Amino acid sequence: MREAQFGVVLINWNGANDTLAALDSLLLATPRPDHVIVIDNGSVDDSLDRLRDWSALHAPSWCEVVPSALDSVDASGWLLIVAADRNLGFSGANNVGLRYLASRTTASHFMLLNNDAMVAPDCFAQMASAIRDAPDAGLLSPVIFRHPNRDEVWYAGGIEIPQRALIVHALTPASADRPYSTTFVTGCAMTIARPLYDDQGGLAEIYNPIYWEDADYSRRACDAGWRVAVAPRAHVYHRVGSSGAGERLTPRTAYFQNRNRALYVRRNYHGTDRLLGLAYLGVTKPSRALMEVFRGHGALGWAIFRGFLRGMTQRAW
Numbered sequence: 001m002r003e004a005q006f007g008v009v010l011i012n013w014n015g016a017n018d019t020l021a022a023l024d025s026l027l028l029a030t031p032r033p034d035h036v037i038v039i040d041n042g043s044v045d046d047s048l049d050r051l052r053d054w055s056a057l058h059a060p061s062w063c064e065v066v067p068s069a070l071d072s073v074d075a076s077g078w079l080l081i082v083a084a085d086r087n088l089g090f091s092g093a094n095n096v097g098l099r100y101l102a103s104r105t106t107a108s109h110f111m112l113l114n115n116d117a118m119v120a121p122d123c124f125a126q127m128a129s130a131i132r133d134a135p136d137a138g139l140l141s142p143v144i145f146r147h148p149n150r151d152e153v154w155y156a157g158g159i160e161i162p163q164r165a166l167i168v169h170a171l172t173p174a175s176a177d178r179p180y181s182t183t184f185v186t187g188c189a190m191t192i193a194r195p196l197y198d199d200q201g202g203l204a205e206i207y208n209p210i211y212w213e214d215a216d217y218s219r220r221a222c223d224a225g226w227r228v229a230v231a232p233r234a235h236v237y238h239r240v241g242s243s244g245a246g247e248r249l250t251p252r253t254a255y256f257q258n259r260n261r262a263l264y265v266r267r268n269y270h271g272t273d274r275l276l277g278l279a280y281l282g283v284t285k286p287s288r289a290l291m292e293v294f295r296g297h298g299a300l301g302w303a304i305f306r307g308f309l310r311g312m313t314q315r316a317w
Helices: 016-028 047-058 067-072 089-104 123-133 194-200 213-223 251-268 271-294 298-313
Strands: 006-012 035-041 062-065 079-084 109-113 117-119 137-146 153-155 158-161 166-169 189-193 227-238
Touching: 006 016, 006 089, 006 123, 016 035, 016 047, 016 117, 035 047, 035 089, 047 062, 047 079, 062 067, 067 079, 067 089, 079 089, 089 109, 089 194, 109 123, 109 194, 123 137, 123 227, 137 194, 137 213, 189 194, 189 213, 194 213, 213 227, 213 251, 251 271, 251 298, 271 298
Parallel strands: 006 035, 006 109, 035 079, 062 079, 137 227
Antiparallel strands: 109 189, 117 227, 137 153, 137 189, 158 166
8 A cells, every 4th residue: 555645625714824824834744745725715804915925935836726727737736725706615615625636636635624723743644654554444533632722632533422413522532542433523634535535525515604514524434334533643733713703602603503413414314313313403402592592692592593494494415
């Protein structure tokens, strides 16, 4: 088996400070990933100018294109900036990067890295080691720590509770140094093996703009018989919530979280799990919405209820 080659997809949306810190970490990694593609998701601030300036100073080679011109790009460069004219959503923008890496490069593994995350210097060396130990893994993730509290684990695997339509992060890595199995890989640093991408394609864009697309892809991989695993010696540091509204619940966040949670259940659960998952949401989401209204958070309560209702009625495929 040939040594793993990595391509990285970063999404920027009005968040150049985070994106440049992520790029700094990729540039300093030993070894570096073979290809990095930044999708600027229709930013309306000075992000593109700052990305150009960083590239001119630091990138070994780079070019800038619009999505429609990707097929004509020379794939030998290290950094590619794609300037989208609108926000394509998390899945949509990542799929642009995935299609480019799959069709225009020889990368064996594609890492979707949040722009508010930074890789440890030896991340790709440790990921390559994990791939040698688990060549059958279709999905892999590093252990993800919070930043700047880098002694606090944010993700070390995932536990799905179908009866509550819930996925919980494991916060304690397995004691072994070798890759260990999980059922969920977060989109913060989701690493997709090329054969899995060839089999399953990209992320489901029904979840745009964000939330639950990583759970859906993990479920698809598991259901198709692929191994899903955590590489415990590979580390990423995540400034949690920096690319959105932090960790507080806003009406916008609540709407999409609740819509996409219901969509996820309808798309992926069957039999008793589907019945119990939908029943749980049907009881708890309207109750939670009403509770927020009584607390004086009318906009939040209405967003929770509208999101739940939309997720239960919208076409799910």
